[in-house]
Amino acid sequence: MINWNIILSIAKTHLVTKLRQTLVATLGVTFGIGSYITLVSFMTGLNAMLDDLILNQTPHIHIYNEIEPSKDQPVSIYDDFASHLNFVRSIKPKISQKKIHNALPIIDYLEKDKDVLGALPQVVTQIFYIAGSIELGGNLTGINPLEESKYFNLEDYIIEGSAETLENTDNGIILGIGIAKKMALNVGDRIQISPISGDFFPLKIVGFYQSGISDLDAIQSFTNISTVQRILGEANNYITDINVKLKDLEKALPMSQLIEQQFGLKAVDIKTANAQFDTGTDIRNLITYAVSITLLIVAGFGIYNILNMLIYEKMNDIAILKATGFSGKDVQLIFMSQAMIIGILGGLLGLLIGFGLASFIGTIPFETEALPTVDTYPIHLQPSYFIIGFSFAMVSTFLAGYLPSRKAKKIDPVTIIRGQ
Amino acid sequence: MDIVLEAKHIDKYFKKPVKFQVLKDINFQIKTGEFTSIMGKSGCGKSTLLYILSTMDTNYTGELYLQNQLITGKDATHLSYLRNKHIGFVFQFHYLLSEFTVLENVMLPAKKLAEKSVVDIKQTAQNKLKMLNIEHLALKKASQISGGEKQRVAIARALINNPSIIMGDEPTGNLDSHNAENVFSIFKQLSEEQGLSLLIVTHDEDFAKKTDRILLMEDGKML
Numbered sequence: 001m002i003n004w005n006i007i008l009s010i011a012k013t014h015l016v017t018k019l020r021q022t023l024v025a026t027l028g029v030t031f032g033i034g035s036y037i038t039l040v041s042f043m044t045g046l047n048a049m050l051d052d053l054i055l056n057q058t059p060h061i062h063i064y065n066e067i068e069p070s071k072d073q074p075v076s077i078y079d080d081f082a083s084h085l086n087f088v089r090s091i092k093p094k095i096s097q098k099k100i101h102n103a104l105p106i107i108d109y110l111e112k113d114k115d116v117l118g119a120l121p122q123v124v125t126q127i128f129y130i131a132g133s134i135e136l137g138g139n140l141t142g143i144n145p146l147e148e149s150k151y152f153n154l155e156d157y158i159i160e161g162s163a164e165t166l167e168n169t170d171n172g173i174i175l176g177i178g179i180a181k182k183m184a185l186n187v188g189d190r191i192q193i194s195p196i197s198g199d200f201f202p203l204k205i206v207g208f209y210q211s212g213i214s215d216l217d218a219i220q221s222f223t224n225i226s227t228v229q230r231i232l233g234e235a236n237n238y239i240t241d242i243n244v245k246l247k248d249l250e251k252a253l254p255m256s257q258l259i260e261q262q263f264g265l266k267a268v269d270i271k272t273a274n275a276q277f278d279t280g281t282d283i284r285n286l287i288t289y290a291v292s293i294t295l296l297i298v299a300g301f302g303i304y305n306i307l308n309m310l311i312y313e314k315m316n317d318i319a320i321l322k323a324t325g326f327s328g329k330d331v332q333l334i335f336m337s338q339a340m341i342i343g344i345l346g347g348l349l350g351l352l353i354g355f356g357l358a359s360f361i362g363t364i365p366f367e368t369e370a371l372p373t374v375d376t377y378p379i380h381l382q383p384s385y386f387i388i389g390f391s392f393a394m395v396s397t398f399l400a401g402y403l404p405s406r407k408a409k410k411i412d413p414v415t416i417i418r419g420q
Numbered sequence: 421m422d423i424v425l426e427a428k429h430i431d432k433y434f435k436k437p438v439k440f441q442v443l444k445d446i447n448f449q450i451k452t453g454e455f456t457s458i459m460g461k462s463g464c465g466k467s468t469l470l471y472i473l474s475t476m477d478t479n480y481t482g483e484l485y486l487q488n489q490l491i492t493g494k495d496a497t498h499l500s501y502l503r504n505k506h507i508g509f510v511f512q513f514h515y516l517l518s519e520f521t522v523l524e525n526v527m528l529p530a531k532k533l534a535e536k537s538v539v540d541i542k543q544t545a546q547n548k549l550k551m552l553n554i555e556h557l558a559l560k561k562a563s564q565i566s567g568g569e570k571q572r573v574a575i576a577r578a579l580i581n582n583p584s585i586i587m588g589d590e591p592t593g594n595l596d597s598h599n600a601e602n603v604f605s606i607f608k609q610l611s612e613e614q615g616l617s618l619l620i621v622t623h624d625e626d627f628a629k630k631t632d633r634i635l636l637m638e639d640g641k642m643l
Contacts, residue, residue, distance in 0.1 A: 006531040010517075017519045320515040323476060324529040324577070325504020327497045414471045417511060417589070 007330060010321075011337040018310065022342065025306045028299035029346025029397060030353060033389045036292035037354020040385050042361055043288040045378035047281045053212055054277060056153045058270055059120075059243030060252045063259060065100055066266035069093045103239035106263060110244060115251050118151045120144060122241040123228040129175075129221075130192035130200065131183045138179060138219040140193065142228030145174075151245040154222075160187050161207020171227055172206040178218030180208055193231060201231050296396045299346075303339055303400035311335060311408045318408055319416035332409035339401020340394075347393030351386050423488065424585050424617045425450040425473060430482035432468060442468050443480070444640045450585065453615040455607065457628040460637035466621045467589055469637070473619065474507060474587055475499045487584060504533050508578030512590035515574060516562035522549070522573050523558040530580045541580075548576040552606060568599030575606060586610070588620040592627060604630065 015022045069091045075081055100106065103121060110119035123142035128135050145163035148154040155163050158174060166172050173191065185191060185205055193201045203223065210217055229238050246252055252269035259267040271278070311318070318331055362379035430446040433439055442465045450456055460466045471477040473484065475491060478499070484492045486506060491499065509515075516525045526545040530536065536544070549555040552572045557565055562573065571591065578586050586607075592600035604627055610616045611632070620631070628634050636643040 003532060003534050006528070013519050316515065317517050320517065321528075322500070323474070323503065323509050323511075323515075325500050325532050327500035329497070330500075330532070412476075414477045417515075418467065418471070 025303045025342045026346040028302035030350040032295040032299035033350025034353035038357040041358040045380035049378040060246040061244040061256045063242040063267045117245040119244045121239040128194045142225035165206045173203040174207040174222045176217040176220045177208045177210040300396035300400040307404040319413040322413040328409040332405045335405035343397025422452045426485040428483040432480040455611040455618045455632040457631040458621045458635045464637045465640045506584040508583040508586040510588040510591040512593040518563040526577045585617040
């Protein structure tokens with residue numbers, strides 16, 4: 001039978017009379033847990049931000065018409081030559097259209113799929129920006145501005161103007177900030193656009209676009225699909241790309257394979273396109289956990305040390321407790337509960353300090369040209385971090401308390417009393 | 421009269437540094453209400469015997485009975501319970517928990533036994549302190565009282581669970597003659613008025629002479 005009242009009251013007395021050591025041990029745990037929470041929320045915040053930078057704008061599946069040489073040359077299809085060894089040198093892709101054939105029915109079909117959030121058409125084309133005597137090469141993408149905002153957060157990257165003004169302005173353009181700087185243009189100015197085929201089209205600048213990737217900002221602009229179609233002199237079924245956003249990112253790969261098979265188009269899923277980002281995220285998480293676990297192990301050794309010393313100091317007390325009828329297990333529980341009290345107090349305090357510190361970091365201004373959507377350091381607080389942190393504290397203090405307390409359990413009172 | 425404690429053919433060896441027989445075939449009985457002292461020269465094994473009788477040392481051969489129950493070979497938890505309930509200890513060095521108050525020190529074994537409520541235990545502890553004329557020390561820290569007072573507190577603690585027997589290992593060895601006299605008279609009073617059995621190991625011949633019965637030991641044998 002275990003009498004917790006008396007065990008806890010002895011444990012409490014030990015902790016209170018050795019207040020300084022108790023505080024040092026507790027603060028060790030607090031420091032470990034606090035830095036874990038701060039570190040993990042900062043690191044994941046950073047991860048999320050970097051992922052957003054690329055992945056938010058990236059479609060889950062990007063469908064387009066790849067220009068590539070045919071895999072099967074006529075000679076290899078012809079049966080009479082099947083037993084011969086054929087060489088065809090200098091294979092060239094055959095002339096084909098850039099547009100997706102039957103794009104509008106495909107979009108309708110995709111949007112009916114229950115896994116698809118949205119399938120947005122785009123017209124991507126190479127153009128020249130002309131202002132006065134300057135001519136710059138670039139990309140002009142025709143989009144549905146409102147839907148792009150809804151599914152691919154376009155609005156986040158428009159630093160002046162809005163998607164709505166583009167939607168409502170015929171012959172409007174949202175210009176990449178790099179181009180605007182090079183050409184000294186402001187919102188409301190006009191810019192001449194020239195497609196590769198020639199001709200000039202004046203467009204009105206309704207906004208600026210900044211993705212944070214300066215190479216992209218120096219070439220990329222957006223306008224309405226119908227405007228691009230008009231510039232290219234194509235009909236309104238001229239669609240070069242379809243961007244699909246799914247409900248579940250994990251389904252991107254199987255679905256892209258299905259689309260390639262079904263429509264004979266090129267379909268690239270987000271994971272294939274951005275494989276290196278996953279690796280980066282994994283490594284940053286690994287570093288976070290390695291550092292946190294190291295801190296907690298250090299804190300655990302602190303507790304181990306302090307309890308060990310306490311047990312040496314309390315040899316006489318342990319002997320007298322055992323002589324008056326406390327069992328070895330009672331004595332072990334006295335020291336275990338001291339470790340656990342230190343762990344619980346230190347852990348809770350650590351969670352609070354971690355929360356405070358993380359929230360504080362979240363208010364520090366962090367402004368950079370490359371990241372227009374961010375104005376303070378990114379912090380990602382999640383309940384699971386607090387649960388993991390507290391469990392860490394419990395496990396490490398348990399282990400740190402277990403070893404010394406087992407020694408206390410085994411102390412032979414006769415040896416101590418006779419040794420006096 | 422009933423027999424409180426009985427030892428039959430107790431042998432004990434020390435294995436280190438060389439094998440050495442400390443106790444050789446010890447046989448004796450303690451009856452209820454008997455005030456017994458064990459005397460002998462240093463190293464004759466009297467303390468070793470006391471720790472075997474106290475159930476703390478289990479490394480011996482022979483049989484030990486407490487109130488006619490065989491306790492040799494019982495598991496450690498049960499022995500702890502027996503010590504708690506039936507045996508009271510007084511050592512040469514006070515052995516109080518210095519961070520606790522006098523009252524808490526006295527209450528500790530009873531709280532462990534947990535047969536009474538805390539209020540009752542407190543009442544009993546105060547009665548014991550009063551009986552030993554130290555009730556005014558109840559709320560002092562154990563580290564703040566004198567040596568003679570500490571020994572009386574230790575006696576109060578030994579009495580708290582109304583044990584069957586009190587064992588003492590040189591309880592007056594560290595006290596001046598006045599305090600030693602005081603402790604002896606407390607023991608005597610307990611023995612006569614309350615019929616408590618006492619078994620005291622001592623060097624002090626004057627002390628031993630005043631007890632009911634003296635067991636003499638020499639070279640691990642009882643004479």
